[in-house]
Amino acid sequence: MQTKENDLVMIALFAALVAVLGLLPAIPMPWGIPVTAQSLGVMLAGAVLGAKRGGLSMLLFIGLVALGLPLLAGGRGGLGVFVSPTAGFVVGFPVAAFVTGVVMQNLRIDAMVASGIASLIGGIVVLYVMGIGGFWMLTDKGLMASITIMATYIPGDLVKVVLTAIVVGALVKARPQSLLSRQ
Amino acid sequence: MLALTSDIHTPLHNWRAGVKLGLLSIAIVTLYLLKSPVLLAGAAGLTALLYRSFGAKFAAQGLRMLKPLRFFLGFILLWQVILGDAATGFAIVLRLATAVSLANLVTLSTRLDDLIDLVIWLASPARFIGLSPKPLALSIALVVRFVPVLLERANHMADAFRARSTKRPTFYIILPLIVSVLEDADHVALALRARGGLDGAFNP
Numbered sequence: 001m002q003t004k005e006n007d008l009v010m011i012a013l014f015a016a017l018v019a020v021l022g023l024l025p026a027i028p029m030p031w032g033i034p035v036t037a038q039s040l041g042v043m044l045a046g047a048v049l050g051a052k053r054g055g056l057s058m059l060l061f062i063g064l065v066a067l068g069l070p071l072l073a074g075g076r077g078g079l080g081v082f083v084s085p086t087a088g089f090v091v092g093f094p095v096a097a098f099v100t101g102v103v104m105q106n107l108r109i110d111a112m113v114a115s116g117i118a119s120l121i122g123g124i125v126v127l128y129v130m131g132i133g134g135f136w137m138l139t140d141k142g143l144m145a146s147i148t149i150m151a152t153y154i155p156g157d158l159v160k161v162v163l164t165a166i167v168v169g170a171l172v173k174a175r176p177q178s179l180l181s182r183q
Numbered sequence: 184m185l186a187l188t189s190d191i192h193t194p195l196h197n198w199r200a201g202v203k204l205g206l207l208s209i210a211i212v213t214l215y216l217l218k219s220p221v222l223l224a225g226a227a228g229l230t231a232l233l234y235r236s237f238g239a240k241f242a243a244q245g246l247r248m249l250k251p252l253r254f255f256l257g258f259i260l261l262w263q264v265i266l267g268d269a270a271t272g273f274a275i276v277l278r279l280a281t282a283v284s285l286a287n288l289v290t291l292s293t294r295l296d297d298l299i300d301l302v303i304w305l306a307s308p309a310r311f312i313g314l315s316p317k318p319l320a321l322s323i324a325l326v327v328r329f330v331p332v333l334l335e336r337a338n339h340m341a342d343a344f345r346a347r348s349t350k351r352p353t354f355y356i357i358l359p360l361i362v363s364v365l366e367d368a369d370h371v372a373l374a375l376r377a378r379g380g381l382d383g384a385f386n387p
Contacts (some may be wrong), residue, residue: 004318004381005372012322013368016329020337036369037354044361060322067298068187068290076251078290080283085209085255114258139275140260149258167358171365178365181279 002183010180011053014045015061018093019071027156035072035153039127040160042093043119046100047168050181055098062090068134088134089127096127111182112169120162124157187290189244193237195292200301202288211282220270223277230284241291248287249280256280299323318381325371333364 018041027035032154061071070077072090081090100122107114133152171179195203217223234242256276263272299320306316340360345350375381 003372003376005375006369008318008322008381009325009368009375011373012325013329013364015322015326016333017329017364019326020333021357023334037357040357060326064323065301067295067302068293069295069322070187071330078248079207079286080248080290081286083279083282083286084252085259085279088259088284100234138279149255161343163354163357170358171362174362175365 001182007053010049010178011057011060011177014041014049014057015064017041018045018058018061018068019064019076020132022071022073024088025116035156037160037163038073039096039123039157040163041080042097042127043100043123043160043164044167046122047115047118047181048171048179049097049101050105050183051098053094053180054101055094058094058097061074065090083138085135085138086131089131091134092127095130096122099126100124101181102130111172111179112165115168116161116165119161123161123164124154128154184305187248188294189241189291191238191241191244193292195237195288196294198292200289200293200297201304203293204301207285207289209286211313214278214282214285217278218274220277222271223281227281227284230281230288234284234288244291245284245287248291249284252280252283261287317379321381329364333360333365336360336363 005056018038021037021041042058048054049057065071065077065081066079068078072081078138081087099105100118102120103118104114128150132147154166168179172182214223214226217226234245256279259279260269260272260276263269263275294352302323303316303320306319337356337360340356340363341352344350344356
């Protein structure tokens with residue numbers, strides 16, 4: 001049975017999971033933000049928890065980053081993150097998780113396939129639109145510049161979409177009761 | 184779990200978190216209204232002086248927090264110079280570096296507890312529409328507690344993987360990690376309910 005306490009713990013758990021995924025071995029990039037599994041956590045939060053809980057979970061995560069916990073990839077954190085050129089991505093985490101959840105809940109096909117499509121839309125399309133939009137706003141229309149930098153992260157993110165589908169596919173078999181987006 | 188608060192004590196540490204956040208918001212709005220690179224350079228200089236006035240060690244700490252930005256800022260500047268608008272390039276880089284430094288200054292000089300108290304206080308008007316700040320306080324505490332637990336679990340999974348394989352444990356451990364912590368989550372929720380749950384005696 002899904003209780004309020006279960007919801008709260010799951011929301012906190014996925015916020016913590018995103019933090020921990022940011023600490024797994026990463027591929028360093030010359031401009032300081034490494035390719036990490038962090039956005040995998042965002043996709044998973046939406047695909048597993050569903051729209052509302054997934055969004056809240058990521059809101060909690062970026063709230064803690066704002067409070068000064070170094071939870072973002074590369075040990076970044078604090079209020080400075082929200083005025084730096086990549087702020088759009090961080091602010092986009094809750095939106096991305098929410099959209100992933102919405103797609104996951106409404107796409108009544110095989111959970112594995114659905115989670116792949118959902119995380120592609122939420123975790124890549126929405127997240128990049130927010131990220132590039134933020135860069136555009138904060139740097140006075142440096143649009144092409146931002147797209148050039150950000151394109152280098154897309155191959156890694158496609159791998160994460162596949163991973164999300166694999167994890168969700170395995171969860172359906174191992175712990176279907178935990179796939180709250182399909183309850 | 185370490186917050187980014189600086190151990191080097193500055194007079195700013197004694198200020199109230201709300202005051203610092205208010206001043207920061209005003210400063211950042213002002214920075215975005217300034218368009219002239221000369222004025223922005225002045226603002227950057229003042230910020231640097233402010234950091235320096237709290238000691239060389241503190242200034243070095245502030246500089247370290249800016250490090251991840253250096254390639255981004257360099258790239259933006261280069262891009263604008265190629266486009267033939269160096270003045271805009273300098274303005275953008277100075278504005279971003281100053282805004283991030285000022286925001287970091289609040290982070291460096293404010294204890295996590297004070298910020299959490301501020302968030303709870305800001306959330307307290309929600310009481311009138313029937314929302315309690317309790318779940319918020321509890322979920323913050325839960326995340327702060329979960330992170331080291333998950334890290335330890337991830338390390339165990341990595342060790343177990345290394346014991347059986349010559350490959351490096353990368354994404355292979357993510358699935359078992361998630362399944363095992365979902366199990367934990369159920370236990371934590373049950374324990375919360377057993378102690379009165381969200382409606383119970385828990386008081387932040």
